[in-house]
Amino acid sequence: MERSIRSYSPKDTHKIGRRIGTKAQSGDVLLLVGDLGAGKTTLTQGILWGLGGTEYARSPTFVLVNEYPARLTLYHMDLYRLNSIEEIEDLGLDDYLYGNDLCVVEWADKAPGYFPVNHAVVQLEVIDDQTRRVTVSSETAHLDRLVMAIAGGADE
Amino acid sequence: MSDQDIALAIDTSTRYAVVGVSRDGQSIAELSWRSDRNHSVELVPAIQRTLAQAHVSIEDITVIHIAIGPGAFSALRVGMSTAMAMATGRDIPIITIGTLEIEVHPYLDLGQDVTAIIGAGRTRLYIGTFKREDSLSNGHVYLEDRDKFLENLPVDSIFCGEAVAELRSELIGRLGPDYKIVSAPPPTRSASVMAEIGHAKLKSGDTTDLADIEPIYLRSSQVASAARRWPNTKTE
Known part of the structure; x- marks a missing residue:
């Protein structure tokens, strides 16, 4: 299943994230794809608030993994600085990816095939300065609720 | 000393x-x-x-x-x-x-192959199959999705390990009346x-x-x- 929606501002992107966070369940894995500045961290921030978290998500580019307490613990990971599957394995991400919380992974497309088969992909495409196309897709029916979550219009 | x-x-x-x-x-x-x-x-x-x-x-x-x-x-x-x-x-x-050697060791002298199973998170399992004629160090240890493992169970084997208690009914369903599953809830090691x-x-x-x-x-x-x-x- 796949759905797209337009975001006309960071505020919209945040709202889309909140909807996804509200629907997230134990063990979900979300892979974020999008250029620098497309809104990956903003979306993650929204997901955290949708989970009932109160902190501000920061980019995990340099720390590799951030952990935020919420209804499900949110593990926010970034593979940008990693150069091989071995480096990813040495981080022990398996404990999180096959655990009982929620993982949001940036630059996951660096390591196709590494992630659990049951994942959803969120793609953020830059249309212009402010506008983004947000597409959520999943090949497993179990995660259709995350794809459905973005429906309803960004200006809802 | x-x-x-x-x-x-x-x-x-x-x-x-x-x-x-x-x-x-x-x-x-x-x-x-x-x-x-x-x-x-x-x-x-x-x-x-x-x-x-x-x-x-x-x-x-x-x-x-x-x-x-x-x-x-x-x-x-x-x-x-x-x-x-x-x-x-x-x-x-x-x-x-x-770790899987610790799981299978008590059952190795029963004259059958022994398969040990440990959960590896979500739907994954660590599996070790040990042939009865082989030494402990020659076990085949691998990672497999639970459904794939259940579809293709080792034949004529004893099943043991930390995850057998939770897989028990599914194992019995597939193995039939001749199943040999160690009845031990975790901790098993x-x-x-x-x-x-x-x-x-x-x-x-x-x-x-x-x-x-x-x-x-x-x-x-x-x-x-x-x-x-x-x-x-x-x-x-």
């Missing part, structure tokens, strides 16, 4: 942790508990309590037995780094034991088994150099093929 060996065993492979003290392969005291993700906090106090229960001081320990997985990534490394630190500090040998395996290894000189000690890390076949395709630079 006395000709007795007094061993400290540590197994933090999974959410269930085990610590034991043994003399010449025979258990004196052991502690197993559900640690979940708290191994880093709970392991050292558990070692202290087990030593006290065994009336053995840390200076008496002559060898360390350590479970090297497969298992949960961080938990395993807590036990292994603790074991390596103690072996280095006291300058005593360390003996590595595969005992330090007394580590004591026996470790003592035999020590007698045969099968210690491991500290620099060569590594946890057993298994890749799924899916990740193995992903690794071959690396690097995959991003394209839109």
